[in-house]
Amino acid sequence: MSADNNRLRTPLKVARGLGSAQYGTHHFVLQRITAVALVFLSLYVIGLIISLVGDDYATVRASVASPCNAVLLIAFVVSAFWHAKLGLQVIIEDYVHTPWSATLLQLANIFICVLAALASVLAIVRIVLGA
Numbered sequence: 001m002s003a004d005n006n007r008l009r010t011p012l013k014v015a016r017g018l019g020s021a022q023y024g025t026h027h028f029v030l031q032r033i034t035a036v037a038l039v040f041l042s043l044y045v046i047g048l049i050i051s052l053v054g055d056d057y058a059t060v061r062a063s064v065a066s067p068c069n070a071v072l073l074i075a076f077v078v079s080a081f082w083h084a085k086l087g088l089q090v091i092i093e094d095y096v097h098t099p100w101s102a103t104l105l106q107l108a109n110i111f112i113c114v115l116a117a118l119a120s121v122l123a124i125v126r127i128v129l130g131a
Contacts, residue, residue, distance in 0.1 A: 027086065034083035041076040061127060070128045074121055081117035085109060
């Protein structure tokens with residue numbers, strides 16, 4: 001009987017109560033923006049690494065300490081961890097069905113990505129400041 005009721009309902013009536021469609025779109029757009037940013041930033045970082053192959057420690061440190069390189073490296077690190085957080089969030093939402101473990105994994109995802117991003121940015125800032 002309920003299958004017949006759903007067949008007679010409009011798609012909007014069937015979808016009501018399933019949550020807002022706006023959040024998923026926002027998440028999708030953010031993930032694509034970070035992906036596009038990472039394409040260009042990854043090319044830059046790979047080029048920087050290739051240009052520094054064979055150089056000594058002081059030269060590499062001086063290169064990272066330059067303001068332009070430091071800003072682009074920080075942008076790369078932040079984009080990479082933000083993109084990773086968004087991607088892992090989707091995987092957890094899709095494949096973890098136990099509510100308590102999904103919540104625990106989401107919190108761990110956020111905590112680990114934020115902690116790793118902060119540690120990476122701190123390392124770059126310390127190099128820039130000469131510490």
